[in-house]
Amino acid sequence: MELLVASGIGLVAACGVYLLLRGRTFPVVLGLALLSYAVNFFIFAMGRLTVGGAPIIKPGSAGHADPLPQALVLTAIVIGFGMIAYVLALAIRVCRETGSDHVDGGGKPADREIP
Amino acid sequence: MSAHLPALPVLVPLAAAALLVALSVERLAAQRAVAVGACAAQLAVALALLAASASGEVRSYALGGWPGPFGIVLVVDRLAALMLTLTAVVALAAAAYAAAGWDARGRHFHALFQFQLVGLNGAFLTGDLFNLFVFFEVLLIASYCLLAHGLGVARLRAALHYVVLNLAASALFLIAVSLLYGVTGTLNMADLAVRAGQAEPADAPLVAAGALLLLVVFGVKAALFPLYFWLPGAYAAAAAPVAALFSIMTKVGVYAIIRVHGQVFGPDAGGVALVAAPWLVPTALVTLALGILGALAARSLAGLTAYLTVASVGTALAAAGLLTAAGVAAGIFYLVQSTLVIAALFLLGELIALQRGEAADALETGRPVAQPLLLGVLFLIAGMTVVGMPPFSGFLGKLMILHAARDATAGPWIWTVILATGLLALVGVARAGSAVFWRVSSEPPGAAKAGAAAAPAAALVAAAVLVVACAAPLKSFADATAAQILDRRAYVDAVLSPQAPPYRSGPREAR
Numbered sequence A: 001m002e003l004l005v006a007s008g009i010g011l012v013a014a015c016g017v018y019l020l021l022r023g024r025t026f027p028v029v030l031g032l033a034l035l036s037y038a039v040n041f042f043i044f045a046m047g048r049l050t051v052g053g054a055p056i057i058k059p060g061s062a063g064h065a066d067p068l069p070q071a072l073v074l075t076a077i078v079i080g081f082g083m084i085a086y087v088l089a090l091a092i093r094v095c096r097e098t099g100s101d102h103v104d105g106g107g108k109p110a111d112r113e114i115p
Numbered sequence B: 001m002s003a004h005l006p007a008l009p010v011l012v013p014l015a016a017a018a019l020l021v022a023l024s025v026e027r028l029a030a031q032r033a034v035a036v037g038a039c040a041a042q043l044a045v046a047l048a049l050l051a052a053s054a055s056g057e058v059r060s061y062a063l064g065g066w067p068g069p070f071g072i073v074l075v076v077d078r079l080a081a082l083m084l085t086l087t088a089v090v091a092l093a094a095a096a097y098a099a100a101g102w103d104a105r106g107r108h109f110h111a112l113f114q115f116q117l118v119g120l121n122g123a124f125l126t127g128d129l130f131n132l133f134v135f136f137e138v139l140l141i142a143s144y145c146l147l148a149h150g151l152g153v154a155r156l157r158a159a160l161h162y163v164v165l166n167l168a169a170s171a172l173f174l175i176a177v178s179l180l181y182g183v184t185g186t187l188n189m190a191d192l193a194v195r196a197g198q199a200e201p202a203d204a205p206l207v208a209a210g211a212l213l214l215l216v217v218f219g220v221k222a223a224l225f226p227l228y229f230w231l232p233g234a235y236a237a238a239a240a241p242v243a244a245l246f247s248i249m250t251k252v253g254v255y256a257i258i259r260v261h262g263q264v265f266g267p268d269a270g271g272v273a274l275v276a277a278p279w280l281v282p283t284a285l286v287t288l289a290l291g292i293l294g295a296l297a298a299r300s301l302a303g304l305t306a307y308l309t310v311a312s313v314g315t316a317l318a319a320a321g322l323l324t325a326a327g328v329a330a331g332i333f334y335l336v337q338s339t340l341v342i343a344a345l346f347l348l349g350e351l352i353a354l355q356r357g358e359a360a361d362a363l364e365t366g367r368p369v370a371q372p373l374l375l376g377v378l379f380l381i382a383g384m385t386v387v388g389m390p391p392f393s394g395f396l397g398k399l400m401i402l403h404a405a406r407d408a409t410a411g412p413w414i415w416t417v418i419l420a421t422g423l424l425a426l427v428g429v430a431r432a433g434s435a436v437f438w439r440v441s442s443e444p445p446g447a448a449k450a451g452a453a454a455a456p457a458a459a460l461v462a463a464a465v466l467v468v469a470c471a472a473p474l475k476s477f478a479d480a481t482a483a484q485i486l487d488r489r490a491y492v493d494a495v496l497s498p499q500a501p502p503y504r505s506g507p508r509e510a511r
Helices: A002-020 A025-045 A067-098 B002-022 B028-053 B078-099 B109-125 B129-147 B153-184 B189-197 B204-222 B230-237 B240-264 B277-297 B301-320 B325-354 B372-387 B393-404 B411-437 B454-469 B471-486 B489-496
Strands: B059-062 B073-076
Touching (some): A002 A025, A067 B129, B002 B028, B002 B059, B028 B109, B059 B489, B073 B489, B078 B325, B078 B471, B129 B240, B189 B240, B204 B277, B230 B301, B240 B277, B277 B301, B277 B411, B325 B393, B325 B454, B372 B393, B393 B411
């Protein structure tokens, strides 16, 4: 399970970083979203991977799921979601003002056309 | 009441921001009164905390009533109180400047401003690594909106770069925080300071990796080489009161580096002690050199000031990065005075630009300013301070840094870079001043004069001058602060010693 989770997080993060380095804003925003998903999984995994762990400790229960990373991941999801929404709104505004989807608001003439 | 004092720097701007959002946009006078009043109240609270912390007492405030390390705590020590005071001074000046007419250009300026203060004050106060992330996000979200405030293509473009870069940095921050939690099982800074040193040898590289990832994140905030490229564009594009407030934002990065790498992973942290030390001074010196080169090449006053911000962060960290008592003290002293003077320069830059017609703040021939005496003298004092000419505070700051670096192995490098960049900064600022005030066209000066807006800029310059007059007490306070940071026992004891929360056990003093 560790190998599967670790390589999954690595793959999502790699895709996120690749998209983040693209020249147009839309892939960049997608990259940020993927990166935040990878990070959320990573936080979750830092509470150790347990199967069938009790969420609430009862007398005699063997092992329990660590609740703190779950609280952290919830906060991170909320903040990440809000930020993606803001960066999308900002990207659309930049696209309208500069007439280009390029992150620098310029780029090659082919980039300047808004589909 | 005094037991709850540590929570007020967060609560006052939060309440003010909520009130400002509720106030209708048309009632600008009421908005201004609330905003400036809230900043003044924060200054009063910060001064009270500063006075209380001067004795060396570290106050820990358990927010949920759970004792540390399990609950969330706010901690006031000398460094936090000093940064709170500095923030309140700059914020008061910037809010007063905006209230002189600038805030009419966009809606909700003052509310966003107060939200940013929530994040700034919280970041200085928190004793918990995850809450440091949360407060960073609060201040960043407000700063994203403030940067784009007033719109314009240049500002929007700068805002997009700034937002994307900081979101990537936030992802790194979360990775670092959860990595540290996964290995040590705690996020409380005091607890982390104790446990990081006790990590098993096999886990030590993981802790070190988490600590160094945090350095990258704080480097983005502080604009350290090679992570400073976002700053000149963003700060030069921002409006003057926003840029003045942002001058404290880079200092949050410096603060976090001192707090985390000087204290949590400080000299007593066992296997991960001073893990960031080999990186700090070299990157700081490169940042300083590149910042000054940028200032030499700047084409506008705002661009010049933005690059001087980069250089000031480099200077402060060149000293603080030594992680010795003298180095950290010199870094803190330099940080305080440079923040004041850079905020003043941002405000002055816009005042000058408003009087120069089409030339605005470009460093080229334009019509003469309407108030050459007032603006010229303020610019001269601020310029000499930022360059580090005697008798102004920049000179004292650099002198302390050179003195602190005398015995360090990196000493010759620090001496060379600081002295050489001082000369280059003098050339850059003198070039800007002569271009703006002397190389003027034959047009008559415009009629527009700076009225109430000049007062906050003048007050910030006066505060920077006042630092010279109060240099001795400030120096001894900075020395005590550095000692408190590097010897973390008082901090750890205050947070981890079991004690009831203030609102159940009565006043703190009774303890």
